[in-house]
Amino acid sequence: xxxxxxxxxxxxxxxxxxxxxxxxxxxxxxxxxxxxxxxxxxxxxxxxxxxxxxxxxxxxxxxxxxxxxxxxxxxxxxxxxxxxxxxxxxxxxxxxxxxxxxxxxxxxxxxxxxxxxxxxxxxxxxxxxxxxxxxxxxxxxxxxxxxxxxxxxxxxxxxxxxxxxxxxxxxxxxxxxxxxxxxxxxxxxxxxxxxxxxxxxxxxxxxxxxxxxxxxxxxxxxxxx
Amino acid sequence: xxxxxxxxxxxxxxxxxxxxxxxxxxxxxxxxxxxxxxxxxxxxxxxxxxxxxxxxxxxxxxxxxxxxxxxxxxxxxxxxxxxxxxxxxxxxxxxxxxxxxxxxxxxxxxxxxxxxxxxxxxxxxxxxxxxxxxxxxxxxxxxxxxxxxxxxxxxxxxxxxxxxxxxxxxxxxxxxxxxxxxxxxxxxxxxxxxxxxxxxxxxxxxxxxxxxxxxxxxxxxxxxxxxxxxxxxxxxxxxxxxxxxxxxxxxxxxxxxxxxxxxxxxxxxxxxxxxxxxxxxxxxxxxxxxxxxxxxxxxxxxxxxxxxxxxxxxxxxxxxxxxxxxxxxxxxxxxxx
Numbered sequence: 001x002x003x004x005x006x007x008x009x010x011x012x013x014x015x016x017x018x019x020x021x022x023x024x025x026x027x028x029x030x031x032x033x034x035x036x037x038x039x040x041x042x043x044x045x046x047x048x049x050x051x052x053x054x055x056x057x058x059x060x061x062x063x064x065x066x067x068x069x070x071x072x073x074x075x076x077x078x079x080x081x082x083x084x085x086x087x088x089x090x091x092x093x094x095x096x097x098x099x100x101x102x103x104x105x106x107x108x109x110x111x112x113x114x115x116x117x118x119x120x121x122x123x124x125x126x127x128x129x130x131x132x133x134x135x136x137x138x139x140x141x142x143x144x145x146x147x148x149x150x151x152x153x154x155x156x157x158x159x160x161x162x163x164x165x166x167x168x169x170x171x172x173x174x175x176x177x178x179x180x181x182x183x184x185x186x187x188x189x190x191x192x193x194x195x196x197x198x199x200x201x202x203x204x205x206x207x208x209x210x211x212x213x214x215x216x217x218x219x220x221x222x223x224x225x
Numbered sequence: 226x227x228x229x230x231x232x233x234x235x236x237x238x239x240x241x242x243x244x245x246x247x248x249x250x251x252x253x254x255x256x257x258x259x260x261x262x263x264x265x266x267x268x269x270x271x272x273x274x275x276x277x278x279x280x281x282x283x284x285x286x287x288x289x290x291x292x293x294x295x296x297x298x299x300x301x302x303x304x305x306x307x308x309x310x311x312x313x314x315x316x317x318x319x320x321x322x323x324x325x326x327x328x329x330x331x332x333x334x335x336x337x338x339x340x341x342x343x344x345x346x347x348x349x350x351x352x353x354x355x356x357x358x359x360x361x362x363x364x365x366x367x368x369x370x371x372x373x374x375x376x377x378x379x380x381x382x383x384x385x386x387x388x389x390x391x392x393x394x395x396x397x398x399x400x401x402x403x404x405x406x407x408x409x410x411x412x413x414x415x416x417x418x419x420x421x422x423x424x425x426x427x428x429x430x431x432x433x434x435x436x437x438x439x440x441x442x443x444x445x446x447x448x449x450x451x452x453x454x455x456x457x458x459x460x461x462x463x464x465x466x467x468x469x470x471x472x473x474x475x476x477x478x479x480x481x482x483x484x485x486x487x488x489x490x491x492x493x494x495x496x497x498x499x500x501x502x503x504x505x506x507x508x509x510x511x512x513x514x515x516x517x518x519x520x521x522x523x524x525x526x527x528x529x530x531x532x533x534x535x536x537x538x539x540x541x542x543x544x545x546x547x548x549x550x551x552x553x554x555x556x557x558x559x560x561x562x
Contacts, residue, residue, distance in 0.1 A: 156506035157468060165465040172468055173437060174452045176507040193507030 060134035094118035146208035162222040323399035326374035387443040398427035422455035471514035481537040491521035516548035
């Protein structure tokens with residue numbers, strides 16, 4: 001009795017995962033050989049990767065930006081181009097936009113923890129410069145951008161009709177992706193022909209999961225995945 | 226408000242009537258049983274039927290059979306032998322149109338200084354008439370909305386003329402723009418931008434899509450602005466336009482390249498196959514169309530260079546090369562240069 005254990009080869013991910021695998025191993029699946037497929041069915045939710053987290057906060061006092069620019073190492077301030085100081089932290093890699101009103105926006109972080117760590121660094125830097133920073137300023141996550149892969153090529157034309165032309169935006173002349181706005185969770189999804197997708201506008205990491213769940217369910221229902 | 230609603234209602238019912246009549250006509254064409262007898266003699270099969278208006282009879286010119294009798298003459302009951310007479314006898318004005326801000330329904334005092342009997346007006350009252358004419362012209366545009374429409378519709382007409390678009394596209398564009406005005410979508414956007422995007426939408430509705438670049442060339446706003454405004458109004462008005470198909474561009478690009486009909490049909494065939502294999506999703510329709518034309522021009526022995534095709538389609542040569550490689554590979558087309 002032969003036992004063949006296998007994981008799906010990467011290129012089968014592009015096709016319908018399980019069906020394609022069974023087809024390949026059908027020839028072997030005779031009486032004396034058992035095929036064990038080690039990996040479970042391809043799950044798009046496992047490919048979700050947070051690409052960017054944007055958060056805002058306020059330290060409670062107004063700031064003298066030119067002075068801060070001089071004292072902060074690597075800070076960038078160009079009044080004509082942007083009305084705030086751009087301060088980039090290395091570890092974690094984020095960029096903090098510090099405004100004169102004392103509000104700070106942190107972008108470029110790859111996780112919510114990174115946002116907090118990055119902002120803590122900025123706070124301590126400011127404190128060491130003699131700025132009286134509020135104790136534990138409230139940090140509000142404004143936007144989370146995540147990417148995922150559905151693992152199958154998409155026919156965007158069919159999806160556009162399937163999801164309803166009033167719910168989507170698909171203008172291949174202007175942008176190759178299909179824009180799908182959903183209310184619950186309130187996010188915007190960009191679907192691409194390669195099967196990759198971007199979820200943006202969420203406030204929680206769970207929003208991206210829920211959105212991917214929803215789109216997979218809807219596309220499955222339409223038979224377009 | 227109620228009046229507006231009513232107007233809309235009427236507009237809607239009129240449109241549905243027109244739609245129904247078109248449907249009916251199409252069905253008739255399918256059945257082919259209703260219209261044919263009037264163009265073909267049922268006795269001898271001759272197609273030369275003559276309408277005899279004096280006897281109100283439809284007569285076959287070959288065998289003399291009276292096919293139809295006592296039909297209604299729908300023409301005017303008066304006769305005119307030249308333009309002057311026609312102007313004098315006609316009791317109607319130009320048909321109603323959406324392309325004029327007052328739908329072409331308001332009155333205009335014409336430039337001739339003649340009264341209703343055709344006598345010339347005395348020099349005394351001429352000055353008065355001049356003044357009246359001026360005020361009549363001014364009063365035609367009664368409020369800000371009208372002024373907006375007047376400007377936008379003339380702008381629409383200018384762009385449509387520059388692009389050589391047909392009447393029905395202009396009418397559709399005007400209707401789209403009017404809807405946008407009714408829903409207060411113009412506020413915060415430039416009139417030119419909304420007009421240009423209304424024209425873009427109308428072209429797509431009428432299945433004669435123009436690229437954003439073409440529209441941008443004749444308008445005073447950038448392509449980006451038009452695209453943005455188009456997306457906005459199409460969402461707000463719920464235009465529900467299908468993404469443009471590359472096939473719609475083929476005839477225009479082919480004639481721009483002086484290619485024969487054979488090349489055209491070959492290109493369309495390639496695109497059909499490409500659509501089946503999902504090669505068009507997420508690709509710009511003009512690029513795909515250009516590549517299909519490029520391939521079919523080679524296959525039919527009427528080669529056009531990538532640069533020539535790119536020029537006409539408004540895409541880059543690189544785009545054509547990429548699309549053409551995809552198409553050739555996926556559709557198993559052997560191309561020998």
